[in-house]
Amino acid sequence: MPLSFCSLASGSSGNCQFIESQTTKLLVDAGMSGKYIKTSLETINVSIYDIDGILLTHEHADHISGLGVLMRRYKLPLYVTRKTWEVLSDKVGQIDASLLHVFETIDDILIGDIRVKGIKITHDAVDPLCYTFHHESCKIGIATDLGAISDEVIEHFKDCDLLMIESNHDIEMLKVGPYPMYLKRRILSEFGHLSNEDAGHIARELIEYGSVKNILLAHLSQENNFPDLAYETVKGIIEGEGLVIGQDINLDLTYRDKVGKLYRIVKER
Numbered sequence: 001m002p003l004s005f006c007s008l009a010s011g012s013s014g015n016c017q018f019i020e021s022q023t024t025k026l027l028v029d030a031g032m033s034g035k036y037i038k039t040s041l042e043t044i045n046v047s048i049y050d051i052d053g054i055l056l057t058h059e060h061a062d063h064i065s066g067l068g069v070l071m072r073r074y075k076l077p078l079y080v081t082r083k084t085w086e087v088l089s090d091k092v093g094q095i096d097a098s099l100l101h102v103f104e105t106i107d108d109i110l111i112g113d114i115r116v117k118g119i120k121i122t123h124d125a126v127d128p129l130c131y132t133f134h135h136e137s138c139k140i141g142i143a144t145d146l147g148a149i150s151d152e153v154i155e156h157f158k159d160c161d162l163l164m165i166e167s168n169h170d171i172e173m174l175k176v177g178p179y180p181m182y183l184k185r186r187i188l189s190e191f192g193h194l195s196n197e198d199a200g201h202i203a204r205e206l207i208e209y210g211s212v213k214n215i216l217l218a219h220l221s222q223e224n225n226f227p228d229l230a231y232e233t234v235k236g237i238i239e240g241e242g243l244v245i246g247q248d249i250n251l252d253l254t255y256r257d258k259v260g261k262l263y264r265i266v267k268e269r
Contacts, residue, residue, distance in 0.1 A: 005019055008259050012062055012222065013256055014031040015032075016040070018044070021113050026054070026133070029064070032065065034074070049074060051070075054076055056088075059091070064088060068092035072093070079111065081103055081105060081118070083127035115133070132156055138267055147187075157206055159211050160210070162265055164254065166218050168225065169225050170196055170230075171188070207243060216252050216254050217253050220254075227255075
């Protein structure tokens with residue numbers, strides 16, 4: 001059975017990702033308005049009323065701004081770690097307690113027929129996670145908002161069919177750009193964000209030593225990056241090892257303000 005993925009939005013202005021099996025539909029993050037998320041889902045023929053749950057990478061505003069509306073208006077369940085919920089609960093308003101599923105760790109949980117694993121990462125949030133989603137022989141990974149990537153995280157992503165990975169900034173653009181020095185240091189630190197170069201080297205390793213066939217670049221900075229620059233930087237690093245984009249690997253972008261391509265991963269058992 002297929003496992004599908006679509007980025008509804010990815011960037012500092014808001015984040016929301018969609019994952020679907022034959023019977024289960026999930027959102028990762030809800031950092032756009034409820035109206036935007038509802039309309040975006042409709043463009044890929046999905047009703048917001050059919051969503052089976054929301055997972056969060058962390059509590060920053062660009063990942064949770066639409067959460068309260070989605071839970072109140074559309075009765076969408078939330079799956080969240082205790083630490084994240086403790087810092088988040090006052091930000092979402094009054095919700096139906098029956099919709100809340102709190103875990104010490106989202107280490108290996110089943111939502112419908114999709115197995116979800118949250119992996120701890122470094123970011124300036126209380127309990128940040130990246131995720132893998134596994135259904136039968138298909139596996140999808142999401143890795144954004146992390147300043148560094150550990151060998152453990154790499155290991156979890158090696159057998160993914162599709163990986164959405166952060167390609168936040170061009171290092172030189174960030175260094176000479178308008179951000180104050182404290183913010184530049186934060187972004188460049190292990191608790192900040194991955195650069196285009198970071199994304200390229202991680203992608204190359206996963207392609208060479210794993211089974212990843214689709215790499216989607218995510219969370220591009222509006223001020224410190226350009227889509228073409230991110231794509232060409234990662235492409236150059238991947239092809240520097242003799243790999244060919246479009247043949248050995250599919251490389252694609254996600255977007256801050258529009259819905260990306262809908263991917264359907266289908267593999268024989």
